[in-house]
Amino acid sequence: MNLVLNILTVCAVSAGAFFFMAGTIGLLRFPDALTRLHALTKADNLGLGLIILGVLLRVAEPLIALKLVSVWLLVQLSGAIVTQLIAGVVRQRGLNA
Amino acid sequence: MANFLFGSAAFVLAMVALGLFRILFGPTEADRMMAAQLVGTGGVAVLLLMAVATETPPIVDVALMLALLAAFVSITFVKGAFGSKIENPRRP
């Protein structure tokens, strides 16, 4: 049982780290601010979600599990809000301001 | 397992560093506004990995606080960039 949990954790955390890398590659390679915004919030959030999934398998108490899920929800919420706001700035100022 | 988790934390930190240097050098001001969000998401990931690697539950509280407040700098920046006409200048 322990071995299965360990393997699952390793898989989930590795997948999460992979998506973080994908997000960073997007940040480095995408041509303008709006696409970079996508890479930042979507890919990194998915990476964080997978990492939290892997970490969830190792916690003992339900309170900590609740905190972990709230952390993920909060980061998603703030990511969504920040995306909308920054996109509004880009829309008003044009893509190369 | 602890070594693996620390290694993943180091990897995520390296990705955040790479991303930081890109968007802080970025041409538009909108890029700068993303920096806090990037460090917020990456920082939360690093903190949670460390919390499990060192088996210290209070670090999850730090991650919770970071998740709660990470958006603030971006919001303040956007608010200043816009002034009063902050969103949808045209409504249908």
Add this chain to the structure above:
Amino acid sequence: MTVAFAFEVGLAALLVAIAAWAIAVRNAFTAVVVFVVYGLLLAIVWVTLSAIDLALTEAAIGSGLTGALLLGAAARLRPTETPSTAECPSAILRLAAALLSATVAAALAAGVLFLPDPTPTLAPAAAANAAATGLGNPITNVLMAFRAMDTMLEKVVLLLALVGAWSIASDRLSGERSDPRRQADPDGVLAFFARLLPPVGIVVGIYILWVGADHPGGAFQAGTILAAMWLLVLMAGLTVAPPMSCRWLRLILVAGPVVFLVVGLGGLWMGAAFLAYPPAFAKPLILAIEVAMTLTIAVTLGLLAGAPEREW
């Protein structure tokens, strides 16, 4: 070289690079963002050094309030930015500043690296006397019991800082403020965020205050979270900052230090010493002081970092 050590070295290198960047960059807004990033990375450093209470405070202040405060200041200085970047300090002045900074950094590094072994510390004494208050968190014990005088004076200093800021502000702001609700979009994204997040933030703030008794946390971090939530609501334009002349505002501002002072004088009156807690009531008294302090800190920090009174 273990993985943890490599991680810490990488983190330290990144921190130095970001710090150098914050100094080198020309644009004020970028500098503030880089500085906030530096603060958030510093929070991770505190965690690697096992200073969780410090990490909590750094994450709270460094992300929310520092950003708002410095960006507001940068916006206010925008008219002067062009002439001030035109005048560059002379090379000798910059060299002197660099030498001074390097000397201070070297002195600090030497102080840390050449600590006597075993390091002189009061930590065992503080941990051994934890039974005096019944609280499990040694940091809270030190802050609220063993060095309570320092904490009380810090709150008074915070109040004085706000009074100082108010006395410099222009007179037209001491009465009614112009209503920013006209400018905010009530259906917009920011208003939605400002309605959704504060309840969560308040719950987290109360949780951090409560858990500070036995685990990392405490009044200051909780007050900062509440201040940040208030700032969010102000920035979204859902409410107006109360004017300086408001009666209940002033009551909350002095509540923290006053409760502290009353408890301290009570200890003196009962014959023991200033700020001595009777052992049976130590925990409820400390909790009462912390609740009052949290409210005071929240309102003070919110007003200090406050929403700009006019557009940038």
